[in-house]
Amino acid sequence: MHNNCIFCKILTNDMPASIVYRDEICTAFMDIQPVNQGHILIVPNKHCELIADLDDATASHLFVVGKKINIALRKTNIKCEGINYFLADGEAAFQEINHTHLHCFPRFKGDGFGLKFNNNYRNKPPKNELDKIALEIKKYIY
Numbered sequence: 409m410h411n412n413c414i415f416c417k418i419l420t421n422d423m424p425a426s427i428v429y430r431d432e433i434c435t436a437f438m439d440i441q442p443v444n445q446g447h448i449l450i451v452p453n454k455h456c457e458l459i460a461d462l463d464d465a466t467a468s469h470l471f472v473v474g475k476k477i478n479i480a481l482r483k484t485n486i487k488c489e490g491i492n493y494f495l496a497d498g499e500a501a502f503q504e505i506n507h508t509h510l511h512c513f514p515r516f517k518g519d520g521f522g523l524k525f526n527n528n529y530r531n532k533p534p535k536n537e538l539d540k541i542a543l544e545i546k547k548y549i550y
Contacts, residue, residue: 415507433469446486447513457506470510488514
């Protein structure tokens with residue numbers, strides 16, 4: 409655990425949280441600044457800043473718990489026409505708290521949340537460029 413990490417403080421009960429789920433690997437609790445009602449954060453119980461710092465079993469487990477929460481959200485009276493998962497990995501990706509966390513939040517038409525794309529987004533790269541990038545990435549997958 410890290411002393412300055414707000415999520416670690418929640419995990420050690422040094423800060424309050426509305427816990428939805430807890431097991432030996434992770435804990436899920438309500439986000440205090442929700443996109444929509446029912447916004448939940450799923451965090452590993454062990455402090456890790458980036459998803460690459462997690463072992464495969466823990467990384468997978470976050471999404472298994474996310475699926476359980478998805479199923480539960482859809483059974484509630486919370487407005488939920490769909491569900492987004494979001495994991496910001498690093499400051500440039502808008503990670504605000506340096507403890508890996510998976511957001512799981514209900515969506516509905518007209519909720520005001522969205523993604524903003526740059527002006528070049530609609531310009532699809534040629535296949536040979538995609539192939540070149542794919543080869544570069546493949547070299548480092550193990």
